[in-house]
Amino acid sequence: MTRNETGTLILAAAPIGRPADASDRFRGALAAADVIAAEDTRRLRRLAADLEVEVRARVVSYYDVNERARAQELMDELLGGRDVLVVTDAGLPGVSDPGYRLVAAAVEQEVPVTVLPGPSAVTTALVISGLPTDRFCFEGFLPRKAGERSSRLESLRTEPRTMVFFEAPHRLAAALEAMAETFGGDRRAAVCRELTKTYEEVRRGPLADLVAWAADGVRGEITVVVGGAPARPALTDPAQLAAEVAGREASGEHRKQAISDVAKENGLPKRVVYDAVVAARR
Numbered sequence: 001m002t003r004n005e006t007g008t009l010i011l012a013a014a015p016i017g018r019p020a021d022a023s024d025r026f027r028g029a030l031a032a033a034d035v036i037a038a039e040d041t042r043r044l045r046r047l048a049a050d051l052e053v054e055v056r057a058r059v060v061s062y063y064d065v066n067e068r069a070r071a072q073e074l075m076d077e078l079l080g081g082r083d084v085l086v087v088t089d090a091g092l093p094g095v096s097d098p099g100y101r102l103v104a105a106a107v108e109q110e111v112p113v114t115v116l117p118g119p120s121a122v123t124t125a126l127v128i129s130g131l132p133t134d135r136f137c138f139e140g141f142l143p144r145k146a147g148e149r150s151s152r153l154e155s156l157r158t159e160p161r162t163m164v165f166f167e168a169p170h171r172l173a174a175a176l177e178a179m180a181e182t183f184g185g186d187r188r189a190a191v192c193r194e195l196t197k198t199y200e201e202v203r204r205g206p207l208a209d210l211v212a213w214a215a216d217g218v219r220g221e222i223t224v225v226v227g228g229a230p231a232r233p234a235l236t237d238p239a240q241l242a243a244e245v246a247g248r249e250a251s252g253e254h255r256k257q258a259i260s261d262v263a264k265e266n267g268l269p270k271r272v273v274y275d276a277v278v279a280a281r282r
Helices: 024-032 039-050 067-079 100-108 121-128 148-154 171-183 207-214 238-251 255-265 270-279
Strands: 009-012 035-038 060-061 084-086 114-115 138-139 162-167 188-193 201-206 223-226
Touching: 009 024, 009 100, 024 084, 024 114, 035 039, 035 067, 039 060, 060 067, 067 084, 067 100, 084 121, 121 188, 121 201, 121 223, 121 238, 121 270, 148 171, 162 171, 171 207, 171 223, 188 207, 201 207, 238 255, 238 270, 255 270
Parallel strands: 009 084, 009 114, 035 060, 035 084, 138 162
Antiparallel strands: 162 223, 188 201, 188 223
C-alpha cells in the first residue's frame, strides 16, 4: 500500500473552556472526518451541537483505559484510507490525554499525521501565571500516592525551569503541601482554575500561602505553575560537597546517584565529589 492510499491522522485541539474558542479548521474537521476518536463521545456531541456542526463520522470512544486496544482499530481505519480525527475533552491530544500511542503507530506505518493547533491549558496557565516563560517543563499529573509524589518532587527540587502541573481538585491541597515541603514555602507559584471559563480564577503567591488557600477545598479544572529553583553558586569546598551528598542520602537517594547528581549540578568530575565523601567519612 502506498502512502497516498492511507488516510490521515488528525490531532485536533479542542477548547479548554468556551466553545467559541474553537477554530474554523476545527469545525471543518469535525464535519469532514470519516472517523472521530473522542475521549468522551457525549462531550464531543455536545461540543458539535454548540458549534452547530453536523457530525457524519463514525464516532468511537478513545480514552486512557481503552487507548492501547483502540489504537489498532484506528490504525486499521487509517490503513484502509479513512481519515481519523482525535479529539480530547479539552486541549491537545497526547498531552496528558490519549494520542501518543496512535501517533507512534502511524509514524511507524508511514501514515500522514497532522495537527490542528489551538487551545492548551499548559501554555495558557504558563503565560497567565506571571512566572518566567523563557524556559519551562510540563510534568503532567503527580503520582497519587504520597511517597511516589514526594519522590517525583524531590527529583525536581533543583529544576531551574518553570514547571507546569495538572492536578485533580480533591488532591490539590496535598499536592501544594508536598511542593512546599520540597521546594520551600517561599517558592513562587500560581494555581489556575477554570481557565477561559466563566469563573476563571488565578491565585498567585508563595506556596505556603497557596497551601492555606486550598485547605478548605477547590473546585474545577486545575493547572499549577511553579517557579524554577533559583540559581546558586557552585559548590567547591569538599566539606560542602560531602554534606550535600549526605543530605540527599538522608532523603532516600542512593549514594552513587547522589554523588553523580551533585557532581553534575556543580560542574565537577564525579571523582572529586566521591573523594570528598570518602574524606568526610574518615
